[in-house]
Amino acid sequence: MDRRNTDENAKLGSYDEAEHWFVHLLESGCSADERAEFERWRAADPAHAAAYREIELLWRQSKEAVKNPAIVAAASRALRREPETRARRYWFLPAMAAGLAILVAVIVLPRWLGTSADPAGMTYTTTPGQQQTVALNDGSTIMLDTDTEVVVRYSARTRRVDLLHGQAQFTVQGNHAWPFVVHAQHGTVTAVGTQFQVRINDGCTDVALLKGKLAIATESPHGTPQNASLIGGQGLAYDETGRISPLHSIDLQMAGGWTQGKLFIHDWRLPDLLAEMNRYSATKLQIGDPSLQDIRISGIFRTNNQQVFLQLLQQGWPIHAKRLSATQIVLLRNR
Template sequence: MDRENANGGTRPGSQDEAEQWFARLLDANCPPEERAAFERWRNADPNHAAAYRELELIWKRSEAAVRDPAIAAAAQRALRGEPAAPRRWLFPALAAGLALLVAVVALPRWLATPADPVGSAYATRAGQQRTVQLADGSSVLLDTDTEMVIRYSSHTRRVDLLHGQAQFAVQGNHAWPFVVYAGNGTVTAVGTEFQVRVNESATDVALLKGKLAIATQSPDGAPQSASLTSGQSLSFDQTGRITPVQPIDLQQTQGWTQGKLFVHDWRLPQLLAEMNRYNSAKIGIGDSSLQNIRISGVFRTNDQQTFLQMLQQGWAIRARRVSDKQIVLSR
């Protein structure tokens, strides 16, 4: 355990560890277990907490330093090893700011841009759903195998939906926009209830009530935009292309929030892919003749056994478990 040094500060070990944790936590993809480990480290010793608070303060001060042209130019000279021209007005405050900026510029690129505050990460595993209550009175329902990071600042309420699906109920505040970053676009809400799902190739947005503004950017930098009103949906892909607005099937859209899939004329592979999101044992197709079977019905996402029984009773399908993690369907 680190102890205070003779000058009343924290030992260098605490400071080094604090810097390492600070860098990790600025990464939007930092996993929940890493953040939990950080909390254990910070709570283990008052010196750890003090070192981290000091680093946060330096980071905030560095944001102001970066905006000062004189300090920025001096920092760049310092990094290139160029001698600075003598100036009588280099007061201690400016020297301190220069030291801060040099430290910031010397950091890795993704860490060197003072931007949104460090976020809070939330995640669900396969088959789990979780409701997160936010500080402003908004709430988020996370579906199975979903991860998001929340960063609230004085300017914006930002949510990064990294993968999976979530339903948002947002407290309205026109002066404090609520923005979801998902895939290659953003979804901006004011007092709305909506869903966002990040797939491998596209992002789906469905609006239950209120209004939404969607913005994307194409590879050539051209911005794209669209808006939704209650009962509408759209998608956008990784190129920024936004699909035409479509009406939503409310029962199907909200089914997952009740643990159900409302299925109408789905191909079997599509249905299996959706059920597999909620279960650790994955169902595959072992006979290509099953690929085009069409399925309709209501299925509980957390009841794989009943799902398999219904398939075998209603269609010419046989299910065979080949391992704890794999089930194969055949004729």
């Protein structure tokens, strides 16, 4: 066998493996270990990655082609005819890309449509005080803040992430043909090549766009669906009725502070600051003197060091801390 035939067979082998992986990754029972094995296969050889990209392209083309009954019937007849040789199949590949797209649709689409609209997905969680960055298969990342849970459900149609509670920052690899959609309470946030944050807080969902563009849509049985769009440096909120607040400018340093383990605050009420700090610790802080309710605080505080935080409060304001138990500290006014 000459070198050209050897190269052709290697490419055919990569293409066949890519077909196998593409179908398997669409199945709801695909495990995390299997997805990790796929990533190792794709990274092992540039030919693997190229073959998989081609399968993805054919899949997108097939979703349109499969709508035509005549084309599907022709593809079905073609499937019943065995190719003469694997080499011939390869040499006809560039000229028959559309035909192969139809074959992919006939073989793969029924399996995909036979699964639920929302695959089982992969769940990621953090505990109080913990943060985690998740690298996704498409090059996007999710940074989970303290006490946060997300479910990632990738399919050929969409990249879906459900934020169940907490706060997360999403850095999205752009792909107009494969939208990245975050579902949070009664709304969705759709991104293409952006970096943004979504936070669920007492029935309200806050969205902050650090760069790029976003589309927000809400839907609630208790209200009227609404839509809005954001550009970098803007934010909004929507509630459980689906009502969207007016757009506002965001402080980029303050918005990004938690990703560095810091709170950048200006003129916050003490109860609000304590509520935010309590998210990062199992030991909860509470106000024991009503006269402290209206104290205003500005500064930069580490979220992962409650002891230093208490020292700063006691040095800068008329406050002293008293521990009541292993998980409870009360703040009192100095007399």
